[in-house]
Amino acid sequence: MELVEVKNTKAEWSRLERLYTGAFPAGERFPFSLLKKRALSGKADFWNLVEEGDWVGMAYLVRHEDLVYLFYFAVDAEKRGLGHGTAAIKAMLERYKGKRFFLALENWCEECDNPEERNKRHDFYLNCGLSDIPYKLWELSMKYRLMGVGGKVEPEEYKLMMGRYFGWFWKHFIRSCIVKE
Template sequence: MKLNFTKLKTKSPDFRKIKQLYMRAFPDDERAPFLMLVLKAKKKNVDFWSIHCNDEWAGMLYIVNYRDLSYVFYLAVSEDCRGKGIGSAILQNAMKIYKGRRLFLAIEQLEESSENYEERLKRRQFYIRNGFRELHKKLREGKVTYEILGIGGDVEGSEYVALMKSYAGSILSKLFTMEFVD
């Protein structure tokens, strides 16, 4: 399996596919405005990857960097490519690209009462299988509370706040609740 990571550009032939996948793959309350993602990706600390597998478009990866932290903000694999090990291959490649950095992400909490409990459980198992571990922290972004998983070391709440302030800017970051919670 040969993966190719390319920085997304608005003129990219994959741009429309990525936007459509993003809108389908993430619930409304977990999606930042797509235009904001695109504009923020022009910053040097943001990597918006279009991913091809064996020359076929396969998905997207959006990472925000700050100091030695890399936050996997969004990862989505095209529906046509799911179940083929591409998601795992993307994560393995990301671990090489961001080697020596603390790589972390947020997933929906496991709540048996949630409508998509099985999906949440499978997602969590996927990341654990790929080397991520529980950081025993919760993160609230807007109205959604997430569990934090990571590789390479712990992440402190103050570091997350600094990362998001660096990403969103001081004014925009005040408009959203983004904090670690107990």
């Protein structure tokens, strides 16, 4: 699996936006134009996931000092279940080796309409080498649990990272924080 930097072309941005809007519910998405702008300004890494020359998905990561937050990760629907997700996570862990790498996912411990899907997703990340981090993340109107490698993420570090990423927008419009479980 290769992490290939996104080229600044209309066709590539269109492909990424289609996957992004198809893979994530509206309530969990920031405007794609914001993601693009932050990636182009160097505040995030936007990767194409490529397996043997074939595009299979995308990864969008926010960085700050030794923190790396896998903000969005998706494999194309037609290419799921073939090991591409596992290969992509392993490639990212190698790329960001020595960093504290983390992600947020729907709470697999709470009552919900899709417990099997949430547990399957949690097991997937466990099998990729990530561990549970004893914090919850509140972002937009959603509540998530954290998983990662390399050490825990402190609430103040998260606040600094996301403040750097979003700037004034963060302070005035986004309600997000990490709290201990």
